[in-house]
Amino acid sequence: MTFITELKEQIKTALPDLDMVIGWERGFDPLHATPLFMRKAQDVERLEVGPLAVHNTATYLTGFKGKKVGVVVKGCDSRAVIQLLQEGLIDRENVVIFGFPCQGVVDMVKVQKYLGNTGLVREAQIQDSSLKVKVNGEERDLALKDVLADKCARCRYPNAMLHDHFAGQPIEPHAPEDKYQDVEELESLSLEERFKHWEREMHRCIRCYACRNACPMCVCRDHCVAQSRQPQWLTQDDSVREKWMFQVIHAMHLAGRCVECGECQRACPMDIPILALKRKLNREARDLFNYEAGVDPNETAPLLSFKVEEENINERGW
Amino acid sequence: MAEAKYISRAKLGKWLDELSQQMLVLAPVQEGEAVVFRPYQTGTEIRLDGQPTLPPKEAVFPASEELFAYTYRKNPEDPAQTDVEIGPRAQPQKTLVFGARPCGSRGFVIFDPVYTQGYYLDPYYRARREATIFASVACITPENACFCHSVGSGPGDTAGSDILLTPVDQGYVVEAVTDKGGEMLGSSLLEAAGDKAGKARELRDKVLKDMGEPRDFTSAREKLLAIFDDLDFWEDVSAKCISCGACTYLCPTCYCFNITDESAGMQGSRIRSWDNCMSFQFTLEASGHNPRPTKAHRLRNRVGHKFSYYPELHQGKIACCGCGRCIKHCPMSVDIREIVIRAMEHQTESGEEAGA
Numbered sequence: 001m002t003f004i005t006e007l008k009e010q011i012k013t014a015l016p017d018l019d020m021v022i023g024w025e026r027g028f029d030p031l032h033a034t035p036l037f038m039r040k041a042q043d044v045e046r047l048e049v050g051p052l053a054v055h056n057t058a059t060y061l062t063g064f065k066g067k068k069v070g071v072v073v074k075g076c077d078s079r080a081v082i083q084l085l086q087e088g089l090i091d092r093e094n095v096v097i098f099g100f101p102c103q104g105v106v107d108m109v110k111v112q113k114y115l116g117n118t119g120l121v122r123e124a125q126i127q128d129s130s131l132k133v134k135v136n137g138e139e140r141d142l143a144l145k146d147v148l149a150d151k152c153a154r155c156r157y158p159n160a161m162l163h164d165h166f167a168g169q170p171i172e173p174h175a176p177e178d179k180y181q182d183v184e185e186l187e188s189l190s191l192e193e194r195f196k197h198w199e200r201e202m203h204r205c206i207r208c209y210a211c212r213n214a215c216p217m218c219v220c221r222d223h224c225v226a227q228s229r230q231p232q233w234l235t236q237d238d239s240v241r242e243k244w245m246f247q248v249i250h251a252m253h254l255a256g257r258c259v260e261c262g263e264c265q266r267a268c269p270m271d272i273p274i275l276a277l278k279r280k281l282n283r284e285a286r287d288l289f290n291y292e293a294g295v296d297p298n299e300t301a302p303l304l305s306f307k308v309e310e311e312n313i314n315e316r317g318w
Numbered sequence: 319m320a321e322a323k324y325i326s327r328a329k330l331g332k333w334l335d336e337l338s339q340q341m342l343v344l345a346p347v348q349e350g351e352a353v354v355f356r357p358y359q360t361g362t363e364i365r366l367d368g369q370p371t372l373p374p375k376e377a378v379f380p381a382s383e384e385l386f387a388y389t390y391r392k393n394p395e396d397p398a399q400t401d402v403e404i405g406p407r408a409q410p411q412k413t414l415v416f417g418a419r420p421c422g423s424r425g426f427v428i429f430d431p432v433y434t435q436g437y438y439l440d441p442y443y444r445a446r447r448e449a450t451i452f453a454s455v456a457c458i459t460p461e462n463a464c465f466c467h468s469v470g471s472g473p474g475d476t477a478g479s480d481i482l483l484t485p486v487d488q489g490y491v492v493e494a495v496t497d498k499g500g501e502m503l504g505s506s507l508l509e510a511a512g513d514k515a516g517k518a519r520e521l522r523d524k525v526l527k528d529m530g531e532p533r534d535f536t537s538a539r540e541k542l543l544a545i546f547d548d549l550d551f552w553e554d555v556s557a558k559c560i561s562c563g564a565c566t567y568l569c570p571t572c573y574c575f576n577i578t579d580e581s582a583g584m585q586g587s588r589i590r591s592w593d594n595c596m597s598f599q600f601t602l603e604a605s606g607h608n609p610r611p612t613k614a615h616r617l618r619n620r621v622g623h624k625f626s627y628y629p630e631l632h633q634g635k636i637a638c639c640g641c642g643r644c645i646k647h648c649p650m651s652v653d654i655r656e657i658v659i660r661a662m663e664h665q666t667e668s669g670e671e672a673g674a
Contacts, residue, residue, distance in 0.1 A: 027651035029462035034651035035558040055650060059560065109351045117368035117459050136459075204349050206372070206381060208594075210562035214649045221561070222598030235580040236591040238382035267649030269371060269564045271350035 003100055003168025004049055007072070010165040011044050014070055014096055021070030021098065022060055024053040030124035031111065031133065035060070038070075047072070051126050051144065054105045056080055056261045059216040061090050068094050074102035076151065078160035079259035079294030080216035085162075086297050087257070087304065089219055099160020101171040104144070104152030106131060109271055111147050115140060151262045151275075154178045162297060180283045182276055198244060204270045205243040211274055212250060214267035217257050225249060251277040256285035256302045259294035288312045322515035323508040326489035333507045334416065335360050341412040341451075344377055346370040355415065366417045366455050366485075373422035373570035373641065374415040378446045379429065381567070382591040384408070385442060385577070390584040410446040414502070416453045420475035420482070421466045421641035423452040425570025427478045428628070428637045432573060442590065451498055453481035455490070456518075458525050463642025465655055467526060468533040471639055474522030484518035491518035533655070535625055535636060541662045542626035551664060552614040555657045558650045559596070561613045565644035565652070566594035566620065571637050574600075595619045621657050 011021050020039045025046040027034035033052040038044050049072065057071045058080035073081060081097060084090045115135055123134040131142045145153075152174055159170040186194060209226065212218045225233045226246050233249070234242050250264070258278040265275040285291050289302035289312070309315070325333055337343050343358040352371040358364065387405035415423070426447065433440035434447065457466075457473035466472055476482050480499030483490040491511045494500035511518070545551050566572040576593040580586055593600060596617070601610045610616050628637035638654070645653050 028645055028653045028656070031462075032646075032651045034653075037554075037557045060558075112351060117461070119459050119461055121462055201350065204352060204354050206563075206567045207592075208563035208567045210560070210564045210649050213560040213562040227597065227599050229578075236382055236576065236578045236589045237580055237587070238380075238591065263649070267560075267562070267564070269568060269647035269649075270352045270354075273350070 004047070007049065007098060007100055007165075007167035008044050008047055010098060010167060011038065011047070011070065011072070012041050014098075014165070015039075015041060015044070017068065018070045018096060019064070019067040021072065021096075022057045023047045023072035023098075024049060024055065024057075029121050031108070031121050049100060051104055051106045051131070051148070052124070054108070054149075054266060056214070056216050056263045058084065058261075059214060059263065061095060061216070062219050062221075065090075066094070068096070070096040070098060072098045072100070073160045073163070074100070074105070075155060075157040075159055075161060076102075076259060076261040077216075078162055079157060080261055081294075082162050082297045083217060083257060083259055083294040083301075084219075086294075086299060086301065092297075097160060097163045097165070099163030099166040101168050102152075102155075102158045103171070104148040104155070104158075104174065106144075106147050107149040107266070110149075111142065114142050114147065149262060149266070150182070151260060154181075157295075161295065180279060183280050183283055186276055186280070199240050201272050202240045202243045202247065205272055206270060207238060207243060207246070208269065209246075210267040210269060211247075211264035211272075214263040215250075215254070216261065216263065217254055217259070218250070247274055247277055250274075251281050254278050255281040256289065256291055257293050258282050322511035322518070323492040323503050324486070324489055324511040324514050325492055325508050328488075329507045330490070331360075333505055334358055334362075334364075336505055336507070337414055337416070337502070341414050343414045343416055344374065345416045346418070355418070358416065364417060368459060369419050369457070369461065369641065369643075370417075370422065371643075371647070372568060373425055373639075373643070374418040374452070375422075375425060375570055377413055377415045377450050378426060379443065379573065379575075379592075382589055383442065385588045385590050387587050388579075388585070407442075410449045413446075413450045414453060415450060418452060418454050418479075419457050419641070420454050420473065420477075420479060421457070421464075421471060421639040422570050423454045423478040424471055424475055424639045425478065426452075428571040428635070428639075429573050431632050451481070451502065452479045453483060453492075453499070453502070454479040456482055456484040456522050456525075458485055458521065460525065460529050461642060461646065463645035463653075464529065464640060465533065465642060466640035467529050468535060468655075469636045469638045469640040472522075473525040473529070484522060486514050486517045486521065491515055493518075533659070535658055535662075536634070538625040538658050538662050539629050539634070540626075541664065542622045542658075545661055545664055546618070546622070548664070549614060551661070552618045553612075555660060556614045556617040556652075559613050559617050559652050560650055561596050561598070561616065562649065563592075563594035563596050564647055564649065565654075566596060567592055568643040568647055570639045570641055570643075571624070595623070617652075617657075621654060621661070624654075625658050 020037050023036045024033040025036035025048050035055050056077045058077045085092055119136040121135045125132045129144045131144055131147055133140045155174040158174055262275050285302055291302045338358050344355040345358040345364040346353045347356040348365050353365050354372050355374050386407055389403045391401045393399040433443040476495040480496045482493050482495055491514050494503055574593045575590050577590050579588050602608045624637040
């Protein structure tokens with residue numbers, strides 16, 4: 001039995017006691033999956049799991065308060081569930097977690113880079129270690145490792161970390177540790193160069209807030225300070241200053257909470273590399289508080305707790 | 319169309335150099351993996367080979383536009399009295415949008431009746447619209463999300479364009495669509511197209527044919543009204559929507575805006591900026607009541623407006639260019655075609671077809 005058959009069986013068995021189970025199905029073309037909300041047994045047949053199932057299903061959980069919801073999760077999605085549980089934003093008894101071993105997800109921006117214009121995609125298949133695409137009548141064979149998201153190459157948690165059901169056999173981490181190489185590279189730039197980098201990148205931001213709404217930890221949603229007029233933190237002027245200010249707010253609110261699922265960056269229609277901001281703060285949280293978000297549901301995020309004396313902050317030394 | 323011209327790819331840059339001496343030229347430029355319209359300068363590398371990420375909407379309808387600046391002044395004789403001084407209105411400069419796809423340029427055909435006809439005229443929009451010329455490139459690379467031919471357009475559509483370029487051989491056949499466009503084709507860099515004009519026409523026809531049978535969305539106008547109150551339907555089709563504004567901000571036809579005063583001390587600007595109906599604040603009333611409290615209500619509005627309410631007011635014209643940006647750039651791959659089709663095929667609980 002393949003893990004997907006096993007997973008479907010597990011979902012079908014649990015479904016009668018649940019309002020729905022969130023997973024993925026084929027989207028508008030063979031290259032795109034789309035979230036699937038399974039309410040009836042026949043919906044489960046449409047479930048598709050694999051490298052095209054890019055979306056973080058946990059993003060929807062806070063929108064279903066009071067409902068009993070099942071959620072199919074990759075490793076990174078499960079970290080979002082854990083963090084939401086940890087912060088009391090969802091109830092453990094109302095969520096049923098279906099885990100599976102994730103071999104990594106495809107970064108559509110990379111696929112586009114390799115294919116040039118995507119054109120008419122007729123077929124897309126994952127076979128062993130390659131993504132085979134039939135585009136504009138031509139067969140293209142992309143090595144999976146070339147088109148996987150950067151987050152997958154450094155992933156230490158490919159298996160759902162918290163689950164009620166697990167389909168398949170857990171796999172080894174894709175990387176032994178996260179060296180925060182992307183953050184280091186940015187930090188090696190001078191202040192001026194870094195400023196220019198963000199000015200250049202943020203210039204094309206259209207302020208659609210896809211980054212915010214795709215984020216499983218951004219739970220303020222309709223009441224975000226970005227759009228509030230009372231108090232007013234941002235103006236409607238579309239200068240880099242305003243756009244940047246929001247990114248800073250987003251990153252600060254996620255400090256030590258971000259599970260690095262990368263949904264903010266994936267959701268961005270303008271291909272702005274904003275995950276690095278959150279990773280920078282996460283690395284600080286790790287170095288200062290020895291803490292990693294979304295790993296242990298019984299922990300408390302460092303910025304949601306208080307210690308009289310922090311171990312790694314020399315508060316009286318200056 | 320007037321006599322067709324031809325320009326080789328090698329000379330295209332020179333032509334744009336010439337044009338950019340006479341006016342502001344906006345052309346598609348790659349930033350990251352996104353393609354956006356930016357002012358052209360000699361040497362700017364432009365991308366004409368695919369659909370730009372953003373349509374050329376900002377050329378006429380900026381994401382954020384200062385309508386005017388204002389300054390409050392207290393009367394020193396009578397400090398209780400404050401005067402406000404309003405700054406001059408900026409006049410738009412003559413602009414050429416070069417290299418949009420027909421589905422991008424067509425967007426303003428949807429804007430026009432709303433902002434330039436009827437009782438309410440929008441002077442800001444009209445001034446920019448009149449100052450802007452569109453030279454579009456016919457599409458030869460439709461994608462999976464494309465459905466221009468199902469909404470009354472097509473890969474070689476000229477609606478909204480003043481000039482149409484069609485890629486042929488090692489260059490482009492250049493045809494004037496309007497008089498305004500015709501005036502732009504005087505450059506000695508352009509030669510007579512000869513038999514290339516026929517090739518261009520054949521190519522456009524072939525691309526349209528390759529897109530397959532169009533979908534007929536006409537019946538959506540009534541069906542969408544008939545299921546307006548069926549919130550179960552709307553909750554179902556909007557389940558995966560995350561209420562961001564990517565679809566509306568990337569849409570060539572979404573024309574809604576907000577007006578805010580952005581003040582600092584005694585000075586400020588009145589700004590008109592893009593708004594989007596996916597946002598909670600879009601219909602939030604001063605009392606705190608929101609007639610569209612959930613994403614189901616909001617997505618219903620977006621689909622209904624394009625395929626029902628707008629056509630109702632504007633001779634059946636669908637307020638969608640079929641460019642597919644809202645589908646291919648949606649973080650969750652929400653497919654507006656699927657929603658409209660499901661609405662058209664939706665059966666009411668009594669088993670009757672909605673709207674029948």
